[in-house]
Amino acid sequence: MRRIRFQPIYRLLTLIVSVFLFSGCGGDGKTSHWDGDHLPTVTSTSPADGEIGVASGNNVTATFSEAMAPETITSTTFLLQQGGVPIAGTVTYSGVTGVFNPTAGLAYNTTYIATITTGARDLTGNPLAAAHVWSFTTGTNPDTTAPTVTSSVPSNGGSGVAIGNNLAATFSEAMEPGTITPLSFTLASGGTAVAGSVTYAGVTAIFNPATDLAFNTTYTATITTGARDLAGNPLANNHVWSFTTGAAPDTLAPTVTLTVPINGATGVAIGNNLSATFSEAMDPLTLTNLSFSLASGGTAVAGSVTYAGVTAIFNPATDLAFNTTYTATITTGARDLAGNPLANNHVWSFTTGAAPDTLAPTVTLTVPINGATGVAIGNNLSATFSEAMDPLTLTNLSFSLASGEPPLRGV
Structure with a gap:
């Protein structure tokens, strides 16, 4: 009887496995530290999914739940299509936001589909769990309206401001993240500039001073006309406001003061969004679908989270189920502008209504x-x-x- 020799096959399999392990599935020789429990997500987009009347000259943005590896946010992972035809454009990334800038203005009254693929990865190599896809429809006119600053924290003329607080400015619309920088968002006292970093998410910009501010001191903050919206429109004028610090830092934990639906609500419409209002201004970068979640029977509900003013909104990806109890949670990952977290998770439940009679x-x-x-x-x-x-x-x-x-x- 002839003997079968397995050694060459064994060596071939060993070589294949070795190459696989060495490559780390990354395709570039880098090891991917994939953490399946903490995958990044897209928390909000502009335009929003299903939005209509979008200005044809606007850029398209996607905000992530965490900082992403910039080299993975490109025109190969951030796509825009119309009727299956790719739209040419450039992609930039800043803070936690990717921006798709079409080479030419979009067509009027036309539906477009945007996609963030699983090629987008966070700083540790974790990919999106699934591609994020949304659509929108353009309107008949371009956007020529100048954006405005609708609110600021501290407010103009504020006093007793905690020295460890960050500053926040909320805009009337989504802005081009690349224009919200320490050059366009500044802070000074007595003509002396205060060093700090600037981040942007949703419709809110944050100025984080490099060190605590001085006690009992007046500061002046400015958002310049260098800040532009997604259509390229600048602020009509610089937005300037002042405030005075107090004598002690802010160590008070924020709280959730109101939720919609309220805890224990019944007959809730299945198409409604959820909202949570806080006792003070929060850091928008800490309000994502990792810190604001919704579940039913232990199963997470997919959705996006936005924040403006003192209110966070959870928008389910699809309508909720009829006659079903849901539990919403704001975790201690949500922090105020001084970095103080909620003292405890805020949890509430509600039940949707019955199916409509048709x-x-x-x-x-x-x-x-x-x-x-x-x-x-x-x-x-x-x-x-x-x-x-x-x-x-x-x-x-x-x-x-x-x-x-x-x-x-x-x-």
């Missing part, structure tokens, strides 16, 4: 019956329905009797 009612019985003869002249008429009816809709406009013309009067 079945048309019918008339199941009439007295007299159709075609009856010899009916007594003093009798009333009746109609029985297949289900309970709205009595306000049953009037002599909807229930009438006639013999020739005109109709007979009755109640």
Whole structure:
């Protein structure tokens, strides 16, 4: 009998496994430290999924739940298409936001599909769990409206401001992240510039001083006209405000003061978003779908999170289920502008309503019956329905009797 030699096959398999392990599945020789429990997500987009009337000159943005590896946010991982045809453009990345800038203005009244692929990875090599896809439709006119600063923290003229707080400015619309920098968002005291870093997410910019501010000191913050929206429109004028620090740092934990739906609510519409309002301004970079989540029976609900003012919004990716109890959670990962986290997770529950009735009612019985003869002249008429009816809709406009013309009067 002839013996079969396995050694060459064994060596081949060993070589294949060695190459696989060496490459780390990264395709570039780098080892990917994939953590399946902490994969990055897209927390918000501009335009939003399903948005209509989008200005044709706007850029498209995607905000992530954490800092991403910039070299993975490119025109090969951030795509825009119309009718299956790729749209040419350039991709930039800043902070936690990727921006797709079409080479030419988009067409009017046209639907586009944007995609962030799983080629997008965070700083430790973790990819998105799945491609993030959304669509929007352009309008008939370009965006020529200048953005504005709608609120700031501290507010203009504020006093007793904690020395460890960051500053925040909220805009009237999504801005081009690359224009929100220490050059366009500045802080000074007595003409002396304060060193710091600037981040941007959603519609909010944050100035983080390099060191704590001085006690009992007046500071002036400025957002210059170098800040531009996604259509390239600058602020009409510099936005300037001042505030004065207090004598002690902020060590008070923020709280959730209001939720929609409220805890224990029933009959909640399945298409509603959730919102949580805080006791003070929060760091928007800490409000993502990692710190604001929704689940039913232990199963997470996919959705996006946005933040503006003092309110965070959770927008489920699809309508919720009927007659189902959901639990929402804001974790201690949510922090205020001084870096203070919630003292405890804030958890609340609510139950959606029943499925809507879309079945048309019918008339199941009439007295007299159709075609009856010899009916007594003093009798009333009746109609029985297949289900309970709205009595306000049953009037002599909807229930009438006639013999020739005109109709007979009755109640």
